[in-house]
Amino acid sequence: MSPQRTLQRVLPRPAGPAGAVAGEPRGGPSAALMVAAVTVLTSLPVFLPGAAGGLISADLGWSPARLGAVLAVYWLASLAGAYVTKRAAVPPTVERVLAVALGATALGLGCAAAAPGTGLWVSSALGGFAYGSTQPHTNALLMRRCPPRVRALAFGLKQAAVPAATLLASLAMPLLAGPAGWRPVFTVTAVLCALGAVPLLRRAAPPGDRSARPAGRAGSALRRDRHLMALSSAGFFGAMVGNGLGGFLVLSLTSHGTSLAVAGTTAAAGAVLNIAVRLGAGWLVGRRPGATGPALTALFLAGACGTVLLSGTGQAPTTLGALLAYGGGWGWAGLLHYAIGLPHPRREQQATAYSQMGVSLGAATGPLVCGVLFARAPGAMWWTLTAAGLAAAGCTLVARRGAR
Template sequence: MNTLAFAGRREQTHSTPPDRAGLSTALRVAAVTVLTSLPVFLPGAANGLISAEFGWSSVRMGAILAVYWLASLSGAFVSKRAVLPMNGERTLAMALCVTCVGLFSAALMPVVGLWVSSVFGGAAYGYTQPHTNGLLMRRCAPRLRALAFGMKQAAVPAATLLASMAMPMLAGPSGWRPVFAGTAVLCGAGGALLMRGTPSGVSPASTTRRRNTPLRGRAFLIAVSCAGFFGAMVGNGLGGFLVIALTDRGASLTVAGAVATAGAALNIAVRLAAGWLVGRVPQAAWVALTGLFVVGAAGTALLASTALTVAAVGALLAYGGGWGWAGLLHYVIGLPYSGQEQRATAHSQMGVSLGAAVGPLLCGLLFSIHPASAWWTLTGAGVAAAACALAARSCTPGER
């Protein structure tokens, strides 16, 4: 059974979404994803200010960021066993409130609070990601679902851009603590607004019947989760070491920052474009996913070059492909599991979270020994991600 026919079957098994187009749900999910991502991207953007104030090494800050992703892994694992609520907004509201507490603790008592913020924010992010995936599948019209996943995942690089812009614009005159506190206020306000949301209908009967049924296709779940693991190693390793790699090749900090910003913007565009394309041509999902991994691997290979121009081109390819796959990954793993999308995407989220923690730590170790070895390692990870995607495609449940 091909992907297009399978998508048609999904349309029959799901009741008509209460929000027929699903745009309002997709926008709410994207906004929550931005806010719950900031506990990892704000410390990264304020790394220099925080380290200078407390005399911290880059190793300590890297550990704080890794804790966020390990907490995200734990949150996704817990979410795998949770029931998708009829009123998903309440779950999102609680996640924003937990994130709010963490960010306030970072602003008020940074030495301990930054660790608390990573634990709280990461757990909230990891727990809500499978829930939001389930909401998008349940509420969005079939033609919009792939784009909705692209919008949600585009919110992650959007959060990096917001954090990178907020620090120089706001932290200069007032310090980095008010930026964290202001973000906490936004999270609290968003949580309060969502808490007032009304239930939007009853879950489909198939969801209730099948939520306790074991997921079939264990090999498929493992292959897609491994693709997410290797892919996240590339994306998060790139985000942590691109600027320093370009400056080591002679670029000014302004130029290196401009390349990183352009890469993040391209990443947003790729995630949205991939979702738009697959929404109209469902058969392209696996080709697009595998192709993005390959493009990302080519980009990280070019980053091993000592030539600045070649490295800059590699950075754009690595950002566009090596981190542009996230929406498609969660979308394709949910397709074969009508009514069980939350549990299925919890597997891919755990793989992504683990890779996001391992990638920067491994790159930090290799970068201190031989910078090029870090980029070749990420190239290998990108190739491995593509191979895992091909393996998953060959054993997709229901498509033999």
């Protein structure tokens, strides 16, 4: 039986013009925007050091390997946060959990600005744990507060916040860090996170919000079946591609003679396309729920085609490859979490904790593998990411069989 039919059998039928489930709180658009904003802010502890890598290395005398280890700490801490969350129920007021996460993120960024030698490690650890532990809860929040017809789009908006954070970090460094230095940028970001936590602390669960009910009292029991584990594995392989691409695309292009300006523009265009694909995929699945599985498979395959083209040297093929790799190889995230949470009503946060663990582990593994291969056999790096993309597509096919 498909996940969509499973959900329809478990939940009541939609009622009202907005398509909201009877007894469920409304306010889906505001919840989606809140989740997207929190996702942007809690993503910055990994994207700001990446964007300021050259400045940080020059200031502290760090090697690229040491900076890469700082970024890996973020994703490993995210894995730990998701692991803790997989056994937890949705708290009575998710907003308070998000406020605490923003507070921890602000503390870490402040430490990085004040004492960067140690603070950058602290920022990655606190920010990563905050990100990983809140992602499953926000997935459950979107499932419960958004009407069924816009849930997939809400997931796309949330995941589009991640490449949006990379764009913000990439723009902030040349615009602000040039005249002021990179540390004030971290300070300003810490202040924004702290300010963002204040309104969340003031919000209470809306009256009649069934998302405050413990997860174990309703819905089916969570089983680690083939569908769940296959999609979590797809998240691992897909994150290897996405984060390897984000860390080494510009370096790879410039090493083959592309100017830094052209390489940076290509990466920025890929990030914009990534945002559009995540939103577009959510819009499509919201209108055609049966397209979830085929869309995931198609995105992973498109990304694999892109990484194949990136193994070449011509500017036109590599530019097309970069766009395909960014759009497909990193445009799947919203659909993946949506597809995992859909067949587990009232246990969405536990189900998507598994997908978040897979994504976090892949996000840490991809750049590490690419770093080793780029130093020894640059061409093999893109072929390795191609194999990861094909493996992710294969996992989605296994998951589709497991859902029948």
